[in-house]
Amino acid sequence: MFCKRHRIKSNSNVPCVPKDLLMMSELVLPQFIFSLIQHLREGYNEPALDLPSEKDLHKILQVLEPHVSFLEDLTKMGGAMRSVLTQVLTSQQFYKDLSSGVGENACAKKSHEKYLIALKGSGLAFPEDKLACGMQEQGAGTSTLAAQGLAGATATSGQGDSSDEEDQDGSQGVGKRKRVKLSSTTKDQSIMDVLKHKCFLEELLFWTIKYEFPQKMVTFLLNMLPDQDYKIAFTKTFVQHYAFIMKTLKKSHESDTMSNRIVHISVQLFSNEELARQVTEECQLLDIMVTVLLYMMESCLIKSELQDEENSLHVVVNCGEALLKNNTYWPLVSDFINILSHQSVAKKFLEDHGLLVTWMNFVSFFQGMNLNKRELNEHVEFESQTYYAAFAAELEACAQPMWGLLSHCKVRETQEYTRNVVRYCLEALQDWFDAINFVDEPAPNQVTFHLPLHRYFAMFLSKAVKCQELDLDTILPDQEMLMKLMIHPLQIQASLSEIHSNMWVRNGLQIKGQAMTYVQSHFCNSMIDPDIYLLQVCASRLDPDYFISSVFERFKVVDLLTMASQHQNTVLDSEHERSMLEGALTFLVLLLSLRLHLGMTDDEILRAEMVAQLCMNDRTHSSLLDLISLENINLYAGIIPGSLSFESVLSAVADFKAPVFEPGGSMQQGMYTPKAEVWDKEFDPVMVILRTVYRRDVQSAMDRYTAFLKQSGKFPGNPWPPYKKRTPLHPSYKGLIKLLHCKTLHIVLFTLLYKILMDHQNLSEHVLCMVLYLIELGLENSPEQESDEEESAGGQERCHDSWFPGSNLVSNMRHFINYVRVRVPETAPEVKREPPASTSSDGLASSQSSRRKSLQRENSGTAQVFSLVAERRKKFQEIINRNTSEANQVVRPKTSMKWSAPGATPQLTTAILEVKESILSLLIKLHHKLSGKQNSYYPPWLDDVDVLIHPEIPRYSHGDGMTAVERILLKAAVQSRLNKRIIEEICRKVTPPVPPKKISSAEKKTLDKEERRQKARERQQKLLAEFASRQKSFMETAMDVVLGQCRNSTEPKKLPTTEEEQIYPWDTCAALHDVRLTTLQRYFKDSSCLQAVSIGWEGGVYVQTCGHTLHIDCHKSYMESLRNDQVLQGFSVDKGEFTCPLCRQFANSVLPCYPGNDVERSLWQSHSNKCMQDLVQEVEDLQEQLGTFPSETNLSKEMESVMKDIKSTTQKKYTDYSKSPGSPDNDFLFMYSVARTNLELELVHRGGNLCSGGASTAGKRSCLNQLFHVLAMHMRLYSIDSAYNPWRKLTQPMQDKNSELVSEELPEVPVLYRDVSSLLLIQILTMPQPLHKEHFTCIIKVLFTLLYTQALAALSVKCSAEDRMAWKESGALKKNTSSGEKSWEVLLGHVISELSKGKIYEEGETEELTVVLVNPDSVECYLQQFCLPFLRITSLLQHHLFGGDLPSCQEDEEFTVLASCLGLLPSFQSAHQFTSASCLDWPVPAFDMITQWCSELASFADRNPDQVKALLIQEPKWDLPRLLQLPENYNTIFQYYHRKTCTVCTKVPKDPAVCLVCGTFVCLKGLCCKQQSYCECVLHSQNCGAGTGIFLLINASVIIIIRGHRFCLWGSVYLDAHGEEDRDLRRGKPLYICKERYKVLEQQWVSHTFDHINKRWGPHYNGL
Secondary structure (H helix, E strand, O other), X not given: OOOHHHHHHHHOOOOOOOHHHHHHHHHHHHHHHHHHHHHHHHHOOOOHHHOOOHHHHHHHHHHHHHHHHHHHHHHOOOHHHHHHHHHHHHOHHHHHHHHOOOOOOHHHHHHHHHHHHHHHHOOOEOHHHHHHHHHHHHHHOEOOHHHHHHHHHOOOOOOOOHHHHHHHHHHHHHOOOOEEOOOEOOOOHHHHHEOOOOOHHHHHHHXXXXXXXXXXXXXXXXXXXXXXXXXXXXXXXXXXOHHHHHHHHHHOOOHHHXXXXXXXXXXXXXXXXXXXXXXXXXXXXXXXXXXXXHHHHHOOEEEOOOOOOOOOOOXXXXXXXXXXXXXXXXXXXXXXXXXXXXXXXXXXXXXXXHHHHHHHHHHHOOOOOOOEEOOOOOOOOOOOOHHHHHHHHHHHHHHHHHHHHHOOOOOHHXXXXXXXXXXXXXXXXXXXXXXXXXXXXXXXXXXXXXXXXXHHHHHHHHHHHHOOOOOHHHHOOOHHHHHHHHHHHHHHHHHHHHHHOOOOHHHOHHHHHHHHHHHOOOOHHHOHHHHHXXXXXXXXXXXXXXXXXXXXHHOOOHHHOOOOOOOOOOOOOHHHHHHHHHHHHHHHHHHHHOOOOOOOOHHHHHHHHHHHHHHHOOEOHHHHHHHOOOHHHHHHHOOOOOOHHHHHHHHHHEEEEOOOEOOOOOEOOOEEEEOHHHHHHHOOHHHHHHHOOOHHHHHHHHHHHHHHHHHHOOOOOOOOOOOOOOOOOOHHHHHHHHHHHOHHHHHHHHHHHHHHHOOOOOOOHHHHHHHHHHHHHHHHOOOOOOOXXXXXXXXXXXXXXXXXXXXXXXXXXXOOEEEEEEEEEOOOHHXXXXXXXXXXXXXXXXXXXXXXXXXXXXXXXXXXXXXXXXXXXXXXHHHHOOOHHHHHHHOOOHHHHOOOOOOOOOOEEEEEEEEEEOHHHHHHHHHHHHHOOOOOOOOHHHOOOHHXXXXXXXXXXXXOHHHHHHHHHHHHHHHOHHHHHHHHHHHHOOOOOOOOOOOOHHHHHHHHHHHHHHHHHHHHHHHHHHHHHOOOEEEEEEEEEOOOOOEOXXXXXXXXXXXXXXXXXXXXXXXXXXXHHHHHHHHOOHHHHHHHOOOOOOOOEEEEEEEEEEEHHHHHHHHHHHHHOOOOOOOOHHHOOEEOOOOOXXXXXXEEOOOOOHHHHHHHHOOOXXXXXXXXXXXXXHHHOOOOOOOOOHHHHHHHHHHHHXXXXXXXXXXXXXXXXXXXXXXXXXXXXXXXHHXXXXXXXOOOOOOOOOOOHHHHHOOHHHHHHHHHHHHOOOOOOHHHOHHHHHHOOOOOOHHHHHOOOOOOOOHHHOOHHHHHHHHHHOOOOOOOHHHHHHHHHHHHHHHHXXXXXXXXXXXXXXXHHHHHHHHHHHOOOOOHHHOHHHHHHHHHHHHHOOOOOOOOOOHHHOOOOOOHHHHHHHHHHHHHHHHHHHHHHHHHHHOOOOOOOOHHHHHHHHHHHOOOOOOOOOHHHOOHHHHOOOOOOHHHHHHHHHHXXXXXXXXXXXXXXXXXXXXXXXXXXXXXXXXXXXXXXXXXXXXXXXXXXXXXXXXXXXXXXXXXXXXXXXXXXXXXXXXXXXHHHHHHHOOEEEEEEOOOOEEEEEEOOEEEEEEOOEEOOOOOOOHHHOOOOOOEEOHHHHHHHHHHHHOOOHHHHOOOOEEOOOOO
């Protein structure tokens, strides 16, 4: 918007604007602007009692709306007008003349007075008034913050009357905590309180602020920015008003809106480096900003209670204040961060010592905020949530400016800046330690997570070493300061461990929240990382023994580190000991292994972070970007998320897993998963532990690692975390290695190994794992190779210390420790076994003299470690060099400080343990213990010497504890010949027998579990067998509603995305059937019409089951229990819905299983040799038997209730088709149509044909057999009058033809117009059940003859007149041959001649129907296609009624295979000579039948010639149902629909949606389109899908499914380039269609499985 280059180019040859043109505006504008200002002055009343009268302000702004709009329009007129405006706004002369209030004009005077009052009320004054009050201030304030203490805290700062108001509103918020006020002359008072307006622009901005930044004004002020002069003037004015902005913001009630508007302005001004630099130089921008921030925070300070509650002089911000809670400070901080991003400005800041002092002062307000005190007695009453505010404040106000400054310290030349920051940071820290009265011990049971000063210090140190090549020691403080510096970060690490050990549980959940936030991805770079780095720096410079003992002391586990089997811990309950010990060891491992700031390059850091995140879980691209906080890397290397480096590292370590589906239907996003070699070489448990927010993530990473090892065959068992080689340390930090080679650590390791070997309590595998990890780290980082010779010469005589001779781990490992004196409680087992005292001393005497000496000098194992702690204290004292009295006070006995464990503590006595072990021997014994075998360890180099030369063997890199021990022993042997020899020696000695392995309780549990499972399985099997034997059982079924969405065209419909593409639903199967039925009803008798077709093409009922059965009584009691247990279920029990008790699938009815017997079944299937005529007669007789109403049995009751369910599922409009409502014919039609619907749907699920044969998922869910019994029982209750029974018409020639014509009423539907499949169902369902197979076959044969005749009739209508003549003649010729009845030519000829008698062919040729069917093959093909749908339905029916498999075949053979399967083909002939007519089996002479059927048509044609043809031609071929095709790119849909207006209410909907079945555009949740309390989507789902709707929500890219009264979010079928959804389009990435997902959606829709697959359903209360 403000690019200089473009402006210069265009300005070069633009002529000047003629003077006269602008004359007018120059005269009018000053007056106009002044009138605007007067309005603003008039309207403002200083709010009384701090309640701003917002209504009044709004009124005035409304009045001024046209004024400001006019100005805004002027700015749009271009550069010339803007320059005039600039002149008027910035001219001091105009302002003086018009508004100073000097002169006669009373009105002007009054307005000037109001202006002065407003200034005063804002706590601002004119410079003249200021001098007087400034003098008094000087007296009150003293020079520095620290010394001034509480004396200065009472003096108010010079904020005029505003400070009193603040006191009132503050005191309520804080409760008991008194707010502290500071006043100090280090800050320039004038910045805060002086404002003098010299031109219109300045006063205009003043009022803009006063009125809290009205949007219109802001827009006007910003629109002027293209004018360069204005831009500079406005920026300066803005800076001048900065303090005033802060004050207004603090008082504002709408601080959010106001903040946004402030930033809208400031970001335009301060993002321009040139401008920011100019203002910094000319207007002291940095001073103003820092001072304003300091002032802002000063209004909410309280006394810090850290360390010394009574005498602390330190003040911190109170996180409960609105200022922090609502983030009111962020506009100012974000401006500050913004200007620090400019190198020139940041340099000024880093060079200015005064500014740095003020800034560190500001940062120290946050040091130690939000202090937590551990609750020891009862749970806190009220959990404060202030920690959100505290973490946000540290991140935004302290850390982000820090990263901003660090980004300018990248090269050697900037060393000076770092020195400055470090210097003032240390001064501030020293002041802080003094202010909180810190000596050497942190106060117990307190923790604060906020140490921004420590973190500034740490990050600048890191930068100095990493980028500026500074010598670390030149900027580090003395030892005493380092000792103090390490205390608080270490306290945080110990507290983390305490929190995870549930020791802070009485402080509520929020303390866990703090612990998690501290390590969470957005905070870790600014919090835990600097803390650990600072501890690493301290550790590398301090005495290692001191450091290690401090760690164990801080973690409160010193008492645990004794060789004795029992001990007392004065500071820790025993249940917390184990996890605290684990915590301490894990912390040491982190401290010693992390290299984030100690030598890793940026690429390595990024890679390590990424691997750690991917190992915990597979991640999506966006969550990875979010989790890997690139703060520290970002500013080192300038990596921007999404840049090359991120993508290249990602592709190096991870494989992309495309979005897939799980069988349960839950959809996966596109995920990245670690490559195999990453698991193999790079998996780093240490990094994972550092980065996990939840402990379970560590477990998850280990589980995935285990799975990888199993899968790749590298290790079968439960592996331990692998040991990973570390990046070499930067030379500056080499001192860190000393920690691994100090006696204290070795004593701890030895003690723990011994305790684990002896099975002492409170030790875990985790402890052992960490101990071994530390030993291995020590071996990997040994200081220098020891000389073996000199060692062996001195032998053990040179031993000076009771524990270990030197500090090198390699040599200490082999050092044998014989006896240890321990302090144990009198009850301990060690005491009992003690020999009398004299012998014990003998025992000692017999050991070496040097050892005796040392043992007498040293107390014991515990005393040993304990005295180390005491010695460190002395060391600390010496360093500090305090006077003696103080020294005594500090080394006071520990117990006085700590609360002792409750209950009487038994006396401690001293016992001597015989140990006789070295670390090496302990390791070897451990190996035996872990393997459960004696002598399990055998040194590998005895077989293969190469092992020592190339110790990196892959077989050791993955494995469990034994592998780890083997790896360590090998490394020890490689490092020293002596170790190697000693290991061999130990292995040669026969190891003492290992006690028999007891089955541990955990293993016992698993054994029990297995046994229990086995029993449960057997029980289940028994039960199932029992179930099967009981007869009266049910299947749960889900009724569902079908869509008649089959289409005639093969081209799938697209979702319209332009106005031209629209969809007209005239070509669906349902629509066509409806038309047919209404046509028939016009001309024929109603009851007969209702038997000539099937309904349910739209809104029919589909029944499917999960296949489980249960007893009637069980079902009843189950429903009862569901009714009583009204938990929030996704289904409504009152409507009879429930979930299957076995598989939890949704169901809404039960279907009785008909008690059938296998013996009978075989009877009905036996083939009898009765002739066709007999069978036809039998069928007729069976149909004549009236269905008797069955006696009241459970079964019949249930059958009735199912029928009710089926009816109630269907909407009324889909059941009533009869002209006379409620007639029995209607029910009759409905019932057999249910059967038809289910058969047709199963066909659809099988892909529209039966070529695939038996297996199909649809088959499993089908329960047609049971359904048929229910329907049959009900159908038998309707008798068909024998005169109208269609069976007669199909099997007997009628005698009197005239009788029909006489009757007055409408004739019956001619047989040739009837739907054969419907007739089939009517016939079968009116027969007594169970049906015999022979009768079934007989019915099929008869119906096939009718179907074939219909095909011929339809064909004859379709061909041209000449063809008809030709066929008629050729048929007549062959008529008398033997196989005449089975030749289509003959039959076709007969049909044509019969139909010619009526007026059927007389209508003019219907062109579109004419098909040229000259060659016999195409005729045959047409006939087969016509008959296939019937054959498919029949085969399915036979499959369900009589069992038997469906044959599979090629598509071209389908007709023959099905025909022979149904028994229509007498003997299977070879395909080439096969004709469809050979399947015909006429019960009576064919020509008679055909003549009779055709005559019905002829008589109809005489009356209504126009309809004859249309009704004859049925379209049997339908395409499978499909959803609309969607465009590739989501943007296409979004652009078209999100602005589209709704057709009903003509508004643009807030939540637009599109139906994916028919493309209708609807308003989701729109009240505008509500009808009778139904919102539009719900309504549409009923009309379009009989209760099922699939909608794409345009603004969210998500699909929702509505099913009846429930709905669910299905997910999105549009994914971004990384395979992720973008719900609600929040990330704004381009989205592309995911074809697989769309296919799954379509599959679920077609197969009606939404209910079963999607789990999260909720009621929509018709509100969608």
